[in-house]
Amino acid sequence: MHSKLILFVIIFLVSGFFYLHTVNPFEITISLYKDYTYTFPVTVIIFAGFIIGIVLMVFNSFIVDIKRAVMDFKAGRKVKARDNFERKFRKGSLALAKGDAKGAVKVLEDAYLSDAEDPELRKELVMKLARACSAEDKFVRATEVLENMMRKTGDDIELLFVLVDVSISSGEVARQERYLREIIRLDGSNVRALSTLIEIMVMDGNFKEAVNLQRTIVSNLPKPRKGGKQSVIDDENNRLVGLLFDASTVALDAGDQPLAVTYSEQALSIDKGFIPAHFMLGDIDIKNGKLDEAVRRWEKAYSSTKSPFFLMRIEDIHLGRTKPDEALAIYTAALKDAPGSVELRLLLARLHLRLEMIDLAIDDLEALAMEGHESFYRRVLLSEAYQRRNQTDKATELLQSAIALDSDLTPPFTCSKCGFSRSEWFGRCPDCASWNSCSVSSSSPKDAGHISLALGAPGGGFRASRGALGAGTPQKRGIA
Structure with missing residues (x-):
């Protein structure tokens, strides 16, 4: 049908040409240069222009079709490349999720190239490839692909955090800090970055x-809505107090x-009930011979x-000064306020x-x-x-009955570093992370709250170490 239509158009044009040529026998003489002239019938000139126009139109259409074909080819290649890229990306991601870092590196590297x-x-892809390389201890390659991506995209916090993770795995603290x-x-208010940098500073x-970094975290915390929870603010303030x-x-x-007094007073300005700071200030008073000042401070x-714990420290001071009546008086006064x-x-x-x-x-x-307070x-x-x-x-009978409170007769185990106690052996202290610090304690795990009240020798007193009072290690107190 299409061919017949074209044939009909050609016959129509040829017939039209001969008809017009017969009806219009006029000629036009065209002079291109002196002595060079050409004479054409009018109809020939008209139809020549028409034919040239058709040829140009067909040629333009042909060029357009070629360009479209080339663009479609390129688009197809891009689609194919993208599909291939996504397939490798998914495969590599799955391998990484399954813990196959080596397989993930191979597939993701192929996709990366x-x-x-x-x-x-x-x-x-770059972030996953970096993590896979890091898992395979290929830290240089992981850093390279991330930094190359940074050059293309500019500063990017997500990429920087992956670089931090790679630096942690490789143990490069200076690079991590940078x-x-x-x-x-x-x-400036990124809590994760600030908290991690605090760990390095500690x-x-x-x-x-x-301390300054933790103050930045605290100052940037949003104020809780009326009636809302304040747990996050409390946690961050506790970290600041610990630091x-x-x-x-x-x-x-x-x-x-x-300087020690300044920091302790700053801690107490945030948390007035922070016992280690009270003890430190009192101990400084004692070290400087100001026993009365230490007593007043701890009474307050x-x-x-x-x-x-404060009464026990005051008790030690009074007994050390041979003032037993004053030692007894502090408990008498305390029991008046809390007789039960x-x-x-x-x-x-x-x-x-x-x-x-x-x-x-x-x-x-x-x-x-007699009142039923057994322990x-x-x-x-x-x-x-x-x-x-x-x-x-x-005395022996009482000790045996005391031991009977622990029916399994298992002695408690205590960390010699921090005083952490529980009823089963541990290789590494869950509290202060000290290795090989487990020892057998003479106190009952069921009465752990009274471990620090041990009697000791007849003339002995209570001595609160920093670990017992919660000071602990920097990792424990400074970083939650």
């Missing part, structure tokens, strides 16, 4: 900068008492926190034993039992009292 153009997908500082330059012992106390400890170890701390406190009554019985007031100690401890620690103290009365059988 392809010419598929998709900025977002290529960025994802990338973190770059992230903070781009986003490891380096640079608590001053660690301030670590900074105070470092300053004191370096002999800079004024006890009134606000109700922590018996079993812990205070145990501490008073403990003081009676330290002062060799055996009958009063036994009366105190037997009264607790491992009460029996230990009572056993000690009978032992000092030379009633060995009674």
